[in-house]
Amino acid sequence: GAVVSQHPSRVICKSGTSVKIECRSLDFQATTMFWYRQFPKQSLMLMATSNEGSKATYEQGVEKDKFLINHASLTLSTLTVTSAHPEDSSFYICSASPKLRGENYGYTFGSGTRLTVV
Amino acid sequence: DAKTTQPPSMDCAEGRAANLPCNHSTISGNEYVYWYRQIHSQGPQYIIHGLKNNETNEMASLIITEDRKSSTLILPHATLRDTAVYYCIVRGGIQGAQKLVFGQGTRLTINP
Numbered sequence: 001g002a003v004v005s006q007h008p009s010r011v012i013c014k015s016g017t018s019v020k021i022e023c024r025s026l027d028f029q030a031t032t033m034f035w036y037r038q039f040p041k042q043s044l045m046l047m048a049t050s051n052e053g054s055k056a057t058y059e060q061g062v063e064k065d066k067f068l069i070n071h072a073s074l075t076l077s078t079l080t081v082t083s084a085h086p087e088d089s090s091f092y093i094c095s096a097s098p099k100l101r102g103e104n105y106g107y108t109f110g111s112g113t114r115l116t117v118v
Numbered sequence: 119d120a121k122t123t124q125p126p127s128m129d130c131a132e133g134r135a136a137n138l139p140c141n142h143s144t145i146s147g148n149e150y151v152y153w154y155r156q157i158h159s160q161g162p163q164y165i166i167h168g169l170k171n172n173e174t175n176e177m178a179s180l181i182i183t184e185d186r187k188s189s190t191l192i193l194p195h196a197t198l199r200d201t202a203v204y205y206c207i208v209r210g211g212i213q214g215a216q217k218l219v220f221g222q223g224t225r226l227t228i229n230p
Binding site: 004043045071091108109 | 161
């Protein structure tokens, strides 16, 4: 089945630094990937849609200059949290949409990245 | 995409069937009903989806009412490992890169 690998699973960084999170589709090509953020006891909030070879589409209220998304290949999308602050501490999750699929079993999610900014 | 309404929490005894309801009264004709679950501190896991017919797989059954305005996810023999937040999502089409928008879901607790 479709597998999405997300790395790192956990990261602690200092305030003001940048952190890069990788999302890879291991056994399928993904022209589109999605990035979500989840705060404790809350639901997943869609941040942006990552499109291979083009600019990402950000949801309303998400700062594109703060959350840089790069989707340079059909199997890799990266999310960089720039100049991180404690309020950026959250659980970040990616999801991939296969390029070609018959009956769609739905999107596959990564295991998430727990970011803590100190 | 149509909005969904789910109870915030439910309890079920281990070994019994867990029936999770979802209202989607504004669903349109080409929109599918998807169910995902999220176990604590993990990414969501796909469970099942359907358009208008009832569906069953190795994990669960999905019962969609004839008017398609509501559905029920059934876990036939719940185990402790089924404790999770269950999300019902309505989304158009089965192809293409349409985003999934999560509501608040139902926190299901399976009790021994």
